[in-house]
Amino acid sequence: MLALKRLLGRAAAGYLVFAIIGKYVERMGAVRCGCRDSCWCRKPGLSTFRWVAPFGHDQMTADEKRRLDPNATWA
Secondary structure (H helix, E strand, C coil), X not given: CHHHHHHHHHHXXXXXXXXXXXXXXXXXXXXXXXXXXXXXXXXXXXXXXXXXXXXXXCECCHHHHHHHCCCCCCC
16 A cells, blocks of 8 residues: 555656646747647646646647747648
């Protein structure tokens, strides 16, 4: 039982470390979120977990992204 608690604690700590790294990389400008303003990942506090929770996002379409920045190349 103690080994399971230790394993879960390490997994949670690793998840948090990756979330903080993702937030740092985003602030450097290396990545950008392609979600609408109404997405959960745009909320303060939750945005830290944007890059480690790749599900449930409200993604913009390519046309919406093009309207925001016509010079950018979006995949």
